[in-house]
Amino acid sequence: MNTESNQYAIGIDIGGTGTKYGFVNHRGEITYSGSDIRTNEYNKVEDFVNDLYDKLKPTIDVVGIEKIKGIGVGAPNGNIYTGTIDYAPNLPWREIVPLARLVSEKFGLPCFLTNDANAAAMGEMMYGAARGMKNFIVITLGTGVGSGVVANGHMIYGEDGFAGELGHTIIRHNGREHWSTGLKGSLEAYASATGITLTAKELLETSDEPSLLRDYKPEAINSKIVYECAMKGDNIAKEVYRFTGEVLGEALANFIMFSSPKAIILFGGVIKAGDLIMKPTREHMEKNLLPIFQNKVELIFSELKEADAAILGASALVWEM
Amino acid sequence: MNTESNQYAIGIDIGGTGTKYGFVNHRGEITYSGSDIRTNEYNKVEDFVNDLYDKLKPTIDVVGIEKIKGIGVGAPNGNIYTGTIDYAPNLPWREIVPLARLVSEKFGLPCFLTNDANAAAMGEMMYGAARGMKNFIVITLGTGVGSGVVANGHMIYGEDGFAGELGHTIIRHNGREHWSTGLKGSLEAYASATGITLTAKELLETSDEPSLLRDYKPEAINSKIVYECAMKGDNIAKEVYRFTGEVLGEALANFIMFSSPKAIILFGGVIKAGDLIMKPTREHMEKNLLPIFQNKVELIFSELKEADAAILGASALVWEM
Numbered sequence: 001m002n003t004e005s006n007q008y009a010i011g012i013d014i015g016g017t018g019t020k021y022g023f024v025n026h027r028g029e030i031t032y033s034g035s036d037i038r039t040n041e042y043n044k045v046e047d048f049v050n051d052l053y054d055k056l057k058p059t060i061d062v063v064g065i066e067k068i069k070g071i072g073v074g075a076p077n078g079n080i081y082t083g084t085i086d087y088a089p090n091l092p093w094r095e096i097v098p099l100a101r102l103v104s105e106k107f108g109l110p111c112f113l114t115n116d117a118n119a120a121a122m123g124e125m126m127y128g129a130a131r132g133m134k135n136f137i138v139i140t141l142g143t144g145v146g147s148g149v150v151a152n153g154h155m156i157y158g159e160d161g162f163a164g165e166l167g168h169t170i171i172r173h174n175g176r177e178h179w180s181t182g183l184k185g186s187l188e189a190y191a192s193a194t195g196i197t198l199t200a201k202e203l204l205e206t207s208d209e210p211s212l213l214r215d216y217k218p219e220a221i222n223s224k225i226v227y228e229c230a231m232k233g234d235n236i237a238k239e240v241y242r243f244t245g246e247v248l249g250e251a252l253a254n255f256i257m258f259s260s261p262k263a264i265i266l267f268g269g270v271i272k273a274g275d276l277i278m279k280p281t282r283e284h285m286e287k288n289l290l291p292i293f294q295n296k297v298e299l300i301f302s303e304l305k306e307a308d309a310a311i312l313g314a315s316a317l318v319w320e321m
Numbered sequence: 322m323n324t325e326s327n328q329y330a331i332g333i334d335i336g337g338t339g340t341k342y343g344f345v346n347h348r349g350e351i352t353y354s355g356s357d358i359r360t361n362e363y364n365k366v367e368d369f370v371n372d373l374y375d376k377l378k379p380t381i382d383v384v385g386i387e388k389i390k391g392i393g394v395g396a397p398n399g400n401i402y403t404g405t406i407d408y409a410p411n412l413p414w415r416e417i418v419p420l421a422r423l424v425s426e427k428f429g430l431p432c433f434l435t436n437d438a439n440a441a442a443m444g445e446m447m448y449g450a451a452r453g454m455k456n457f458i459v460i461t462l463g464t465g466v467g468s469g470v471v472a473n474g475h476m477i478y479g480e481d482g483f484a485g486e487l488g489h490t491i492i493r494h495n496g497r498e499h500w501s502t503g504l505k506g507s508l509e510a511y512a513s514a515t516g517i518t519l520t521a522k523e524l525l526e527t528s529d530e531p532s533l534l535r536d537y538k539p540e541a542i543n544s545k546i547v548y549e550c551a552m553k554g555d556n557i558a559k560e561v562y563r564f565t566g567e568v569l570g571e572a573l574a575n576f577i578m579f580s581s582p583k584a585i586i587l588f589g590g591v592i593k594a595g596d597l598i599m600k601p602t603r604e605h606m607e608k609n610l611l612p613i614f615q616n617k618v619e620l621i622f623s624e625l626k627e628a629d630a631a632i633l634g635a636s637a638l639v640w641e642m
Contacts, residue, residue, distance in 0.1 A: 077613075086613065135480040149579070151479065156472045158581020159456040160617065163472070168611050169575040173493050181611060254490040258470070258579050260479020290489050290502060292398075292407065296481065 007069045010056065010109075011315030013116065014039060014075035014099075016090035019052070022308070023059060023068075024315035028127035030308055032059045045093045049102045056107075070110040071103055072317030074119030074310050079161040080317075083113045089180060112317040116140075116310060118155055118164060120302075121148025122320065123313025124265050128304045135261045138302075139166065139252075141270035145188040145195075151259050167192070171251045190247040193223035193269055200226045200240045211236040223269070230276055241276040248277070249284025256285070256293050263298035267309065271301055328390045331377065331430075332636030334437065335360060335396035335420075337411035340373070343629070344380060344389075345636035349448035351629055353380045366414045370423045377428075391431035392424055393638030395440030395631050400482040401638075404434045410501060433638040437461075437631060439476055439485060441623075442469025443641065444634025445586050449625045456582045459623075460487065460573075462591035466509040466516075472580050488513070492572045511568040514544035514590055521547045521561045532557040544590070551597055562597040569598070570605025577606070577614050584619035588630065592622055 005026055012021045017040060022033035034055060042048035060068060077088040083100025085091065104111040114122070121138035124130040130138070134153040140146040145167030149156045156163045167188035168181060175185025176198065189195050200221055204213055212229040213221060213236055229237035252264055271277065278299070286294050302309060326347055333342045338361060343354035355376060363369035381389060398409040404421025406412065425432040435443070442459035445451040451459070455474040461467040466488030470477045477484045488509035489502060496506025497519065510516050522539055525532065533550040534542060534557055550558035573585055592598065599620070607615055623630060 135484075151472060151477045151484070152475055154473050156580055158472065159583040160581055160613075162613050163456075163579065163581035165578040165581075165611060165614075169578050170492075170571055170609055171494070173496075173571065175494075183609060183611070250491055250494065254575070255579070257486040257490050258484065258576070259477055260481055260484035260486075262480040288491055288504060290486060290504070292481075292483050293486075 009315040009318035010071040011311035012073045013310035022311040045097050053106050070318040072314040073113045074116040074314040078113045078115040080114040081161040112321050117146030118148040119313035122316040123309050126316040129265050136263045137261050138265045140268040142268035145192050187251045196223040241273050242280045245277045245280030246284045249281040252285040253288035267302040330636040330639035331392040332632035333394045334631035343632040366418050370427050374427045391639040393635040394434045395437040395635040399434045399436040401435040402482040433642050438467030439469040440634035443637040444630050447637040450586050457584045458582050459586045461589040463589035466513050508572045517544040562594050563601045566598045566601030567605045570602040573606040574609035588623040
């Protein structure tokens with residue numbers, strides 16, 4: 001019998017560099033997975049979908065296509081309403097790409113698409129730190145700052161599918177100009193890996209304090225180096241994280257007063273710095289909240305393995321829809 | 322037969338000064354109404370509920386209690402989950418007041434309570450500018466700045482019922498200190514009637530420009546006077562509205578990137594200034610949005626009469642629950 005309990009969903013995570021996939025059962029276990037597709041090598045999305053099919057076909061045959069309920073895809077600027085990827089700046093296909101339709105036609109399976117941060121939030125809700133929660137926000141702090149907001153147990157997609165772009169909200173009036181959007185003072189300009197690198201360079205320029213970071217050429221400094229120097233106790237590198245936490249904490253306070261979540265789940269490379277960033281984040285979050293919101297909202301790290309989370313989240317779309 | 326079409330809901334709007342009420346039919350018509358209760362004259366909430374009952378009883382008898390489906394109440398800091406008013410700074414009853422229970426017991430009718438801004442949003446959704454919309458935000462710009470957020474067709478109450486405190490989100494880092502919350506740079510510190518008064522005083526202090534506002538003692542200036550002077554073409558008074566619109570527009574951009582609404586509906590005394598505030602609001606809202614959100618979101622004034630809106634919104638709770 002073909003009940004949900006022996007069915008699979010395919011989860012696909014399309015990133016700017018690589019695309020990962022996995023076959024996920026209803027308990028959230030990834031039974032087969034792979035990551036051998038280089039997204040940026042495909043100028044034509046049709047070629048990408050064809051190669052994706054060729055990679056997955058042998059496993060589909062082993063599992064049996066009748067046991068596969070569908071395909072869920074997370075991608076930057078993925079739109080759940082239209083199934084299209086719209087003007088994703090980090091993917092080789094510009095304009096509007098009807099990815100869900102292309103995948104569905106090629107595989108002969110239903111395909112659901114959403115943006116990568118919403119997929120991560122869905123994964124957290126079904127298999128991660130947000131299990132059983134009806135109100136939470138997931139913030140991914142990676143190359144950029146992504147987010148997914150769940151209220152009343154449902155993802156907030158908004159009128160056009162683009163809700164939850166919290167990384168682009170303005171947290172510093174007339175602040176740092178974003179390298180790509182041109183917005184001034186948006187959260188992403190500070191709390192992303194790129195933002196951390198920029199903060200480090202600014203601090204090095206505006207002080208004479210000795211720092212391990214001065215052993216590197218300015219153009220060589222990146223968030224990984226800042227992290228390593230901070231772990232070695234370097235004061236400027238630690239100040240980078242303190243400042244980043246201050247900005248992030250203020251932004252989280254605003255988000256809490258919007259949707260009053262039970263928890264905010266943080267995710268992505270930036271949180272590797274642990275308490276160095278979390279302590280100031282929590283301090284400035286609480287400080288900027290009305291008393292009725294204080295000491296209520298859990299600030300937690302994702303429980304999911306980073307590589308798995310996106311695949312699980314994308315596959316969760318299939319069970320949800 | 323007792324179908325919904327011949328039923329009534331009682332809507333009650335509890336304000337810091339006065340309490341208004343009305344009997345509302347299913348088409349949103351207020352058939353009987355009154356506003357002869359001075360909230361601030363009741364030190365004990367039980368006395369308030371008793372007097373409210375005495376005022377309403379004659380009309381309940383005329384209508385027939387069997388035709389009244391319930392009572393909806395909007396009040397500052399009203400909590401829909403608990404039916405309590407929690408620490409409302411502008412009401413005579415501090416601490417936590419179990420208002421819905423008291424009203425329900427006294428009247429022998431179901432009673433639902435929410436905060437005043439959420440009630441206004443509910444009223445807009447059922448009878449006002451947001452009819453048929455699934456995603457919108459209502460902002461009330463009055464003595465304070467209140468808000469209600471609807472996503473996926475449902476009011477966002479959050480984990481504890483306090484979601485949608487957008488007036489307290491920080492829009493100017495280290496900005497103007499709020500007279501009551503102590504938060505620095507919150508929207509309410511600028512875009513409320515009190516904020517407008519403060520902006521006017523600041524502008525008068527920091528310039529020598531002639532102004533009709535200088536005919537008043539600084540302590541006598543209020544938002545009504547600023548409005549009247551702006552209408553007479555006074556440059557400083559007009560600059561007050563331009564600046565207020567700039568701050569408000571930036572805040573609205575942040576809200577849009579959170580929940581991607583179809584419309585933002587503005588409400589309250591401050592919007593009487595019309596284009597003086599709306600033009601800069603719209604300009605700075607669009608300027609701070611990612612392109613995918615630009616020129617999409619309607620910025621509209623409430624269609625409801627101010628006195629009626631709160632009563633309608635509160636009564637709408639009864640049909641909704």
